[in-house]
Amino acid sequence: MNSPQASRPLAAPDQDAARSLWEQYAQVHPAAASASPDFLVDQFGDHAELADELLDLVRSGRKTATASLLAEYVWEGEAPPGIGAHTVFCDGDGAPRVIVRTTGLALAGFTDVDADHAWAEGESDRSLAHWRTEHRRFWERVCTSAGRSFTPEMEVLMERFEVVWSDAEA
Template sequence: MWAQYARARPEAVALSPEYSVERFGDSEGLADELLELVLIGRKRATAGLVAEFLAEGDDVPRIGSHWIACDGRGVPRVIIRSVELRLSAFDDVDAQFAFDEGEDDRSLESWRRNHRRYWERVTSALGTTWSETDEIVLQRFSVVWPPEFADPVRP
């Protein structure tokens, strides 16, 4: 998948040749559910704790970076490219970002409820405790490959 994308979009790869391979969420079911939202064009943002990136030995994404998003079984489905990043605290996430994440009813209230549960679960698995003051990476992205799922390229 990466080789096909690199041949089709060499300029994007030249600007950011590194990529990660990962899935959304912390379970097969959640990964499939969130990936489906990406595939239908509803989800164009995601949020992750800085502590998660560090615990997994991953770098925090940067604008232009790529990741191959896999389904719950680890099968690569699309290549995503970061187009906007910012650090935030839980209470500073706004309604527009919650909407762009595309989950549940897209409201800020459901975003807070669901992410609170998710991060409590994830940090517990890491042997730590989640706090609303923990730094969150808010990432907006575009789908760049394969062509049938790719967002329109902006000039």
């Protein structure tokens, strides 16, 4: 997870294209789609380069987990995903690229996130030290932009997922 030096802002996700990708998935996998018919549309990171970098890790199979501050869901008035939930992830330009299905969720304080989760996030050297440094920087930016302050006591929602569809299959 890199800092936003000379970064492009995230483009808004293309909702129509995300719906189209979802419909292609649902046509091929009707039982899976009907078991969880609602889906989220989202992007990784807080700038386009980071979104693309993390999405590339997902597409390569290296990234099978992500983490969010539980407080972000409250600030944004959204419910966190549940097991079996689908998310269409878009690149930094807003184009939908993959659909993932949530396979596991756990809560931990920032300082209690473990090395196994850091490894599953697949970033850089996959170490817990790197995870903590970069996620702290990221969440400090996120909190600042929301008019809040990051604290290590904040709860982290650790999510495991599997890719169930990609734009390459469409």
